[in-house]
Amino acid sequence: MPESLAGARPTLEAVAARAGVSRATASRVVNGGAGVRPPLVEKVTRAVEELGYVPNHAARTLVTRRTGAVAVIIAEPEIRIFSDPFFSQQIRGISKELTAHDTQLVLLLLEGPGDYDRIARYLAGGHVDGALAFSLHTDDPIPAITRRAGIPAVYGGRPNWSEPAEHRTVPYVDADNRGGARAAVRYLEDLGRRRIAHIAGPRDQTSATDRLDGYRDVLPDADPALIAEGAFTAASGERAMAELLERCPDLDAVFAANDLMASGALRVLKERGRAVPGDVALVGFDDMDAIAEGTDPPLTTVRQDIEGQGRLMARLLLRGLDHERAGAPAPDPVITATTLVRRASA
């Protein structure tokens, strides 16, 4: 490994000089060497190594108008992001895909509502080529900001627009929440269960409402008392289960909109002496192994490939960057498959 001569990083000029070629040729070699004769390629390559040359990123960006970086925007209400394995897996996926394409991940945490300005300025400043964001709120300002900044963006989770017409406007990656929910409820039905309750997630998240819709697809005439709303947390799952038990003591199955709530429900069920799955069959959603495999009994749940979704988001964005000049239309939403994982709780 070459010694770095503290301070004075070698420039392309230096490489060219050392290799006895022009800067242009040196540049060509550094960028793949297409159309340069092998002996020269060899010479330049050696010079690069000897000098420990690393291209200056700013200079390159200035002329190419490509930064090789992508922003990942995380809204403040998503503070839980880092504690929620869901997001961490998604970020892993994104990171892997970006890395594979030599693209950097710039993390933009919104500390508060006033931060949208800062983000807007940043995005407009040409720091990044594109942006990735998660679970937009109702009429979230982010899409408008990226549009104004003129950079492409891909979203994780179906945006929650108040205008349904806007849905097609932005590209997003989402799991087949509705289909997964349908599969879960049908499975419970096939088990012979007749009083199937649902612990739904918060009404303002599409993943929650889609799962609720899936439940209703299968059980259009379900007793409304069989539906309780939670907040995707274990504690809220406990509360919802208690409610449900009170309202419908005769229930014989529960489909919870995520594993965390299912784990809470399980705790309450056991406390009240209901055997799982004997008396009450229980199905979750997400298949977060840290949760679903750790409960007693382990959770039957709907699995989605979260890391894969993250990778897909990044891939979609990168593809968009490549086609950008072609003025390609925003890619269609991508819905990833879900599968039912049978364990012991149902």
Next chain:
Amino acid sequence: MPESLAGARPTLEAVAARAGVSRATASRVVNGGAGVRPPLVEKVTRAVEELGYVPNHAARTLVTRRTGAVAVIIAEPEIRIFSDPFFSQQIRGISKELTAHDTQLVLLLLEGPGDYDRIARYLAGGHVDGALAFSLHTDDPIPAITRRAGIPAVYGGRPNWSEPAEHRTVPYVDADNRGGARAAVRYLEDLGRRRIAHIAGPRDQTSATDRLDGYRDVLPDADPALIAEGAFTAASGERAMAELLERCPDLDAVFAANDLMASGALRVLKERGRAVPGDVALVGFDDMDAIAEGTDPPLTTVRQDIEGQGRLMARLLLRGLDHERAGAPAPDPVITATTLVRRASA
């Protein structure tokens, strides 16, 4: 808000023209406007707004040699980073401090050991002004990489060198683990407990060994059977507690090296019919509110300001960046205070 004329972002040149001044003056105004007469400042400011001008980052970096970005490096074994509230809080703190100084956070996730090369190239490429990294492993290559890249770095947690002499080489921020542990054990002593056990963390993390050292400071002659080793997880806390109970049924207090292990220990204690704190007093470490406040009884624990540590890391780095040209020496390590928080478990 000005319409963006898709594609053609206005340059400083355009601003200057519109304001009827030279590019230099426009630049001065954009950068604070020191030494420019108010009327001109006003004119330029208006032009900036009307045009929706945002400085081109690459151009600026090219001449100033400052990127306004800092890398946060997260090693692969730290995959748990995102699920561990410890790291998430630290990152929050870092993000806040960086944002306050108009500096961006570039996230570098190491996907595997081979990734060190990629990181090294990135850091050498002048993408960032400095780097932040966490809990270095024994003889971690990161410090060498940043040194070779010629960029300053600050670490979170005392590095685990095999050469003690190296300790002073790198600046780091760490909690007063040893002092906090001492306080916890003394508190237990003051409660009148005489058989105080310790559930230690993994031997290869300085935070764990420092806490063990603190325990030993107070109890130099403690029965070795009173010490069990866990892995900072709840499950390992359960295992360690079971061990301890078997070896020393007469123990009357436990100091666990973190809250997660304390919560596991608590579970086992209750299972075996030991009243907490009646029969066995229990103290944790970290004060992760999601855990410590949620147990029954709530955990007495040693609190450290994790977000503050993150902020401190960023501040130290930024300060280093400012003094860089002055060839200032690496700042000394900073040890942040810990405080005992009394709840009900001891």
Next chain:
DNA sequence: ATGAAAGCGCTAACAC
């Protein structure tokens, strides 16, 4: 296939 030269958008001496 290679080189010469222009210029990306900005800041910082240096003159005035």
Next chain:
DNA sequence: GTGTTAGCGCTTTCAT
């Protein structure tokens, strides 16, 4: 105070 000018390091026509 303000304008003029010279690059920062690189890619990319355009000649050759």
